[in-house]
Amino acid sequence: MGDERQIFETYLKAHELHLTQPRETVLKAVFATHEHFTADELIAHLRTLGTPVSKATVYRTLALLSECRLLIEHDFGLGRKHYEHASDLEHHGHLYCTDCGQIVEFYDARLNSLQDRISRQEGFEPAQFVVKIYGRCARCIEKMRRAPQVGGA
Amino acid sequence: MGDERQIFETYLKAHELHLTQPRETVLKAVFATHEHFTADELIAHLRTLGTPVSKATVYRTLALLSECRLLIEHDFGLGRKHYEHASDLEHHGHLYCTDCGQIVEFYDARLNSLQDRISRQEGFEPAQFVVKIYGRCARCIEKMRRAPQVGGA
DNA sequence: TTGCCTGCAAAACCTTTGCATGTAA
DNA sequence: TTACATGCAAAGGTTTTGCAGGCAA
Numbered sequence: 001m002g003d004e005r006q007i008f009e010t011y012l013k014a015h016e017l018h019l020t021q022p023r024e025t026v027l028k029a030v031f032a033t034h035e036h037f038t039a040d041e042l043i044a045h046l047r048t049l050g051t052p053v054s055k056a057t058v059y060r061t062l063a064l065l066s067e068c069r070l071l072i073e074h075d076f077g078l079g080r081k082h083y084e085h086a087s088d089l090e091h092h093g094h095l096y097c098t099d100c101g102q103i104v105e106f107y108d109a110r111l112n113s114l115q116d117r118i119s120r121q122e123g124f125e126p127a128q129f130v131v132k133i134y135g136r137c138a139r140c141i142e143k144m145r146r147a148p149q150v151g152g153a
Numbered sequence: 154m155g156d157e158r159q160i161f162e163t164y165l166k167a168h169e170l171h172l173t174q175p176r177e178t179v180l181k182a183v184f185a186t187h188e189h190f191t192a193d194e195l196i197a198h199l200r201t202l203g204t205p206v207s208k209a210t211v212y213r214t215l216a217l218l219s220e221c222r223l224l225i226e227h228d229f230g231l232g233r234k235h236y237e238h239a240s241d242l243e244h245h246g247h248l249y250c251t252d253c254g255q256i257v258e259f260y261d262a263r264l265n266s267l268q269d270r271i272s273r274q275e276g277f278e279p280a281q282f283v284v285k286i287y288g289r290c291a292r293c294i295e296k297m298r299r300a301p302q303v304g305g306a
Numbered sequence: 307t308t309g310c311c312t313g314c315a316a317a318a319c320c321t322t323t324g325c326a327t328g329t330a331a
Numbered sequence: 332t333t334a335c336a337t338g339c340a341a342a343g344g345t346t347t348t349g350c351a352g353g354c355a356a
Contacts (some may be wrong), residue, residue, distance in 0.1 A: 018310060018355050039346080054313045059346060075228035079321080080345055095277050106271050113284060114267070116257050123291030124248050132283040133268060138276030171330050185345060192321080207338045212321060233320060240356075 004031045004070055011068035022053045026061040036082045036103060042147070072128055074104070086128075093131030099140035156240075157184045164221035175206045181212040183224070189256060191234045195292055229301055230254070239281075246284030252293035259286075 008027055012019050018076040028045055031039075037045075039059055046053050055088075060081060065071040072089055076096050082103075083108070091111050095104040115129040160210075161180055165172050178179050182199055183190075186298060192212055206214075218224040225242055227235040229249050235256075246264060248257040268282040289297070 016310085018353065020311060022312070056314080056347080057312060058278070058309090059231050075229050075230045077226050077228045077234065081230065090264070093271070095271070095275055098280065104277075106273060106275055108267070108271060111266070114261070118246070118261060119286060119288065122248055122257060122259055123294070124250075124257075124286060125294055126163075126286050126288040127251065128287040129289065130283075130285040133272060133277060133279050134281040134283065135277045135279040136273065141276070141278055171335060173330065208336060209322080209339080209343070213336085281334085 007068060007070055008065065011064070022057045023061050023064075025051045025053055026058060027065070028073050030062075030065065030083075031085065034088055035083060036074070036084050038080050038082055038149070040080065042083075054095075069127070074130070076132070089128065093133070095133045095135065097137035097140055098134055099144075102137055102139075104137065105112075156289060158170065160221060161218065164217070172216075176214050176217075178204045178206055179219070183218065183236070185239065187241055189227070189231050189237050191235055193233065195236075207248055211212060216297045220281075227283070229285070242281070246286070248286045248288065248290070249291035250293055251287055252289050253299075255292075257288055 009019055039062060042056055043058050066073050069086050071083045072086050091109055092105050092107045095106060115126055119126040162172055192215060195209055196211050219226050222239050225239045226238045245258050245260045248259060264284060268279055272279040
């Protein structure tokens with residue numbers, strides 16, 4: 001978490017912005033765990049911690065953290081964004097279960113070489129690589145087997 | 154476009170739904186091209202064609218077409234969904250330029266084997282495989298070289 | 307002291323929903 | 332004839348913005 005703070009401070013200085021107390025509160029909470037989270041969850045968590053930060057400021061801070069590449073915004077098509085640490089993104093992607101909504105991470109060392117090869121081909125300068133597989137997780141496949149839905153095709 | 158119509162009709166019949174005129178209008182417009190589009194763009198396009206369909210019906214029809222796997226919903230984190238033909242999805246992913254918003258497709262035969270391998274590993278039954286690379290496109294890299302931004306890191 | 311930052315509430319945005327009317331089968 | 336579908340407008344949920352007062356540097 002020392003790294004993140006330093007990167008954030010450097011970014012703020014470079015843009016003549018301030019490291020305020022609310023921003024520091026958000027920074028700490030965000031990098032205290034490695035969980036995915038939504039803006040709303042973070043706002044609730046901060047309230048629980050006894051260090052509430054307003055909705056507007058949380059959104060503004062998340063935008064800053066995404067701009068300086070400390071956070072990645074994910075969108076699973078649910079109408080709200082999920083955030084995760086950019087440093088956690090290397091070599092991994094997400095499996096999203098369309099039945100129960102569970103998000104499972106998977107690791108594959110070949111993802112990065114894939115990203116590089118494709119970006120080079122297209123003349124792209126890659127910043128983020130996002131791999132998602134939508135489908136049904138093992139648990140829901142099993143559940144389905146025991147109690148099949150009508151019209152399940 | 155014959156295929157899509159048949160698949161849609163079969164799906165509607167199986168669920169005791171009707172193939173109405175507005176649904177047919179949407180179906181035709183959607184499968185007339187292979188472009189990505191948003192709901193809003195489609196609504197505007199239908200108006201231009203002289204065959205307007207209401208917002209509510211367009212959204213409802215897009216949901217149906219996604220349910221029967223004729224369309225894929227994409228989310229590039231812009232607050233609105235992009236749709237594309239499911240049949241176009243094989244072996245390809247998207248490069249999204251964070252500067253100009255351009256979306257470039259890339260093809261790589263290895264994507265499908267990657268999906269299969271990962272899904273098997275995790276016990277997933279895959280339905281959609283989404284690969285996105287966010288970054289800067291060749292044109293914007295060039296533009297940037299000629300007129301660098303302040304604080305451009 | 308200066309200009310950025312905060313929090314509140316209102317606005318904006320895309321998408322969904324309730325309801326009376328219209329229409330496929 | 333019966334149920335499903337349409338269109339309008341209003342509601343819904345998340346994210347953004349305007350503004351007056353507060354704070355970092």
